[in-house]
Amino acid sequence: MTEVTPYFANDMTTLYKADSLRVLAQLETDSVDALITDPPYSSGGFTRGDRSATTRTKYVDSDAMHDLKDFAGDNRDQRGYAYWVALWLSEGLRVVKTGGVVILFTDWRQLPVTTDALQAGGFIWRGVVPWAKTSYRPQAGRFAAQCEYVVWGTRGVKSIDFKDECLPGFFYAAAPREREHITQKPVDVMRQLVKIVPGGGTVLDPFMGSGTTGVACLLEGRKFVGIEMTEHYADIAQQRLAATSMATVGKQLTFGVADD
Numbered sequence: 001m002t003e004v005t006p007y008f009a010n011d012m013t014t015l016y017k018a019d020s021l022r023v024l025a026q027l028e029t030d031s032v033d034a035l036i037t038d039p040p041y042s043s044g045g046f047t048r049g050d051r052s053a054t055t056r057t058k059y060v061d062s063d064a065m066h067d068l069k070d071f072a073g074d075n076r077d078q079r080g081y082a083y084w085v086a087l088w089l090s091e092g093l094r095v096v097k098t099g100g101v102v103i104l105f106t107d108w109r110q111l112p113v114t115t116d117a118l119q120a121g122g123f124i125w126r127g128v129v130p131w132a133k134t135s136y137r138p139q140a141g142r143f144a145a146q147c148e149y150v151v152w153g154t155r156g157v158k159s160i161d162f163k164d165e166c167l168p169g170f171f172y173a174a175a176p177r178e179r180e181h182i183t184q185k186p187v188d189v190m191r192q193l194v195k196i197v198p199g200g201g202t203v204l205d206p207f208m209g210s211g212t213t214g215v216a217c218l219l220e221g222r223k224f225v226g227i228e229m230t231e232h233y234a235d236i237a238q239q240r241l242a243a244t245s246m247a248t249v250g251k252q253l254t255f256g257v258a259d260d
Helices: 020-026 055-059 080-096 111-120 185-193 212-220 230-259
Strands: 013-016 032-035 096-106 126-131 147-154 171-172 202-205 223-227
Touching: 013 185, 013 230, 020 080, 020 223, 020 230, 032 080, 080 096, 080 111, 096 111, 111 126, 111 147, 171 185, 185 212, 202 212, 212 223, 212 230, 223 230
Parallel strands: 013 223, 032 096, 032 202, 126 171, 202 223
Antiparallel strands: 096 147, 126 147
C-alpha cells in the first residue's frame, strides 16, 4: 500500500487528506492518547431509502439559511455501519496508547450499534454522555429527539488518571449557528471532551470534517492528528487550524509581554 503523506503539518497539528483506513494502517503503534471523532452516522431515517438521501436532506432543516456541501460515507445500512465502525476502531486500538480513550458521537438511532461496535473494536465501553441541543425539530405527540450522544471507552482496564478533576457527564449547548460543516459540533463541547487527555497529549480524529476537534485541541494545549477524505472539508479544516494556531501563538506572546 502506498504511504499517505500529510498535506499539512506543524509542531501541534498533522493533517491527512485520504480515507481513514489507509492512514490508520500506517500510523505508529501507541502513538496517541485518545481517538475522539464524530463519524458519519449513516442515520436520518428508518428505511434504506431514508438513509440513502443526501446529508443535507437528512440533517438540515428546510428553512436553513446555508448551502453547505454534502459529505461522504453516510449511506450505510445499520449492519454495514456496525461492521465499518468496528473495522476502523480495531485499527485505532493499536494506535491508541494502553489506558487511552476513545470517544464517538452518535445519535439515538445508532446508539445501540455504536456501543456494540466500540466493544467489537476491542475497547472497553465506559459510558454515554448526552449532548442536549438548545434547539431541535419538534414533532407533536412524541418526545423531542433533542440529544446526540458521546459514547466513550478505554483501551485496557485503566483509564486516564483524572486526579482531582471530574469531567461533565452531560452537555447542554446550542449547535453552531455559524458553521462550515452540516453536522459541526460546538467548540465549547469539544474543548471539554479533549480535556480527558493530559496537557500536551495527542488526539486523533479519523473523520475531522471541518476540524472542530482540532480547534478544541489547540485551544486546550493538546496536539492533533486529523484525517478527512472530502477535499472541500479537509481544506476548510486546514484553514481553521492554521488560524487557531496563529491566534493561540498571538495570545501566548501577549501574555508573555504582560508577565514581563
